[in-house]
Amino acid sequence: MRAGSVLSVRTPDGDRQTRITLFAGRPLGEPVVAGGPFVMNPCAEIEQAFRDFHAGKFGQAPRAAGLNTR
Structure with missing residues (x-):
């Protein structure tokens, strides 16, 4: 097995x-x-990218777009 090819999750x-x-x-x-x-x-x-984001150049995401509030 190659190094880095195993992912353990708990x-x-x-x-x-x-x-x-x-x-x-x-x-x-x-x-x-x-x-x-x-x-x-x-x-x-x-x-x-951060400057563009803060300047609103990425547009607006819909309020419920992908938000999981659980």
Whole structure:
């Protein structure tokens, strides 16, 4: 088995339902920068994404869009 090919998951109390989203793909072969909800390259793009977001350039999300309030 290759290193990094196993994912172990444990729920907080062992009985609660847990949802997992796993994304996988081919390696990019370049540095990746993550900041908040943004993943880009290089860091300057993350900073620009935050400026654009705060300036309202991403539009508005509907109030109930994907919000799980449970």
